[in-house]
Amino acid sequence: MTQQAISNLPQSEVRQPQPRFNMSQRQSIMGYLLVLPVVLCLTTLVIYPFFYAIYISFTDRMVGQPGNFIGFANYRYLFNWIDFRATVKNTIVLVFWVQTLKLVLGMGIALLLNQQIRGRQLWRSTILIPWAMPAFVAFITWKLLFAPQGGAFNYILINLGLVNSHVDFLSTKALAMPSVITASFWRGFPFWVISFLAALQNVPQELYEAAAIDGSTAWQRFRHVTLPNIRHVVLVVVLLSTIWTTNSFEAIWLMTQGGPSNATMTFPVLAYFGLQNLRIGEAASVSVSMLPIFAMLAFIVAYLLQREE
């Protein structure tokens, strides 16, 4: 049929080439293709290692060996291990106190820096120094500050006459964990301050003005205006920081290596010790045993965020 003949046919009889997918399907495919790289990367770098670690924890795998499936043997060993029981307790204590301090002081400093105070920009920049400092440098410095001889804290305490002899901060059971908590808090609180500060700046000023007209006190304004408006940020920061603190290795390793005895032993340090014997299965079971804590945290935060919405 010639071109002329086709053009003479009624419009309804001309067969239009049918696309394989309609517009909606094409957009869906496009969407899938666009997220595919992320899915692939997540699968390769996160999901696969995650499930693989769980699998390894059920084997007697050693470095360079495939290992055999041994069921819950690693976990039975773990739960009967005195170091592990101390580790669970220490991790909870460390995370609770570090997060509480960060929350209270981080919020307080953020509220302060949100006011029209003199040198505000300078203070806002200065507050970031601990966060910007390499963890290694920060914790070695803290170790030196805590040193029983030549350490700044002992120097101050002795010269002020507050103690008669050197205080062994990092080697005394009662003081080791508080010392590590202090250093960890100091290193991590700027993240909280900056996050809270950013959230505070997004709270509409009119709400405060209306509250002030209604005669509300400062505490009432914080309770009923500030907090509800920054709650999402607080929850996300708490979740992220809790995960980071639970996983934090440098603070403990550089300051106490889990000692004295097991006074500061936490999950990451215990897993690191597990690797010293090339027993990957055991080390993996230590790491995997942290999962319920993270799962619970993620669930709580997700629940709270959903309830807000």
Added chain:
Amino acid sequence: MQKRILWAVTMLLVLLLASCAPAAAPAEAPAAEAGGDQEAAPPAEPADTAAEPAAGSDEVFTYWGGLIFSDAANQMLVDRITQWGEERGIQTEVVMINQNETTQRVSAAIEAGSMPDALDMGEGLMLLLSQQGQLEVLDDLYGEIGETHGGWIDSVNELTEIAAFGGNRYGIPFGVGGNVLYRRTDALEAAGFTDAPETWMELRDMAAAAQNPPETYGMGFALSNVGDGNLTTTMLQSWGGRVANDEGTECTLDTQETRDFLTWITDAYNDGLFPPGATTWDGAGDNVAYQSGNALFIANPGSVYLYMRDNDPELGDATQYSALPAGPVMRLAPMGAPNYRVIPTTSNFTEEAKDLFRYLAEDEFMQEYYFNAIYGPVMQSQVDFPIFTEGPVHVGLLDLVLNGTPPAYPDVNNAAFAEYGTNFLTPRMVQRVVVDGLSIDDAVLETQKACQDIYDKYQ
């Protein structure tokens, strides 16, 4: 437009997949079987031709050297390997790693398939890796190098021939460590002590009489979870305690001898003879304590001596050296397990690595290296190096090599004993008493159980 986006996404995918691929190319040659004698690379060739295949190649020969407390010795090793590479036309990369972290680095590298072509390691790790089939068998090279240098010293030869290695040698020893007792003669003589202590109990009395806290503390021995803390295992053994039975299968810590030792050392701690922080010291804790003048006695392989020689001759003049004291039952002078150079079965440069080991063993290099390092000799040709008659610590190290007791003795030096050591169970037992306030009995029973759990893994 959509086609362009699709094309871009496809390219991105390809790039992502490429970036997610393993970084290291798989070894071309198959790995040797565990404990077997099948070698991964072609048969050995003469040294001067061994490097030929790699000459001009883009592949880099990677060596992990173990850092020691001597910058000069560390640099010498780097320079020597670099020089070897230049002479052989091989690109080299020398990475010096903290020996306290060798195990973790090696574990990660094995799993990631990124092991170096050759590396330094201690005996414990070599034992574990050889049982995993991760190391090349080096019997021939061991014999050849020994023959070239007048033979291996008998004690070294025996140490490298332990049953756990299955009759094979997986490493070339290059230095023997071991603890020498340092004492501050100025402080001790002021308190009326001129001679070295013969027993640990005598040492304790001398320390108590001569120390002046908080300026000085008598017993600068680590009680923390580091390698130095395992000196307490030697002490325990000199009290007659044993980690395990003669077969090396059952833990035997639950004895009166262990209790006696634990009572003695915890009493010394509670009497304030240990410097503050000894329960959390890192690997340099005793070094720092002695070098800062804070400890009167320490046990150290020689790094402190090197420091004093180069930086603090006054403290060096006030220091004398002797063998470790005796306990109530026996005197142990354990020569440290030798340090070895090994070749992973995944190495792409097996023959080149063997050639490098020959090169590193040359007397001219080792004579200068020992001057700066803290090792005792391993081969007969090295015994006559001047440093082993001139340097006080080196004399002690030579004495250890010739007359010392084997590592782990009287216990059996096997993988379970190595794991007992890497878990620092003896210093932890001490910590449980002095830090946690556990009774002697409870601490011993708890450690016995933890120890037996380890030995059970190897049944």
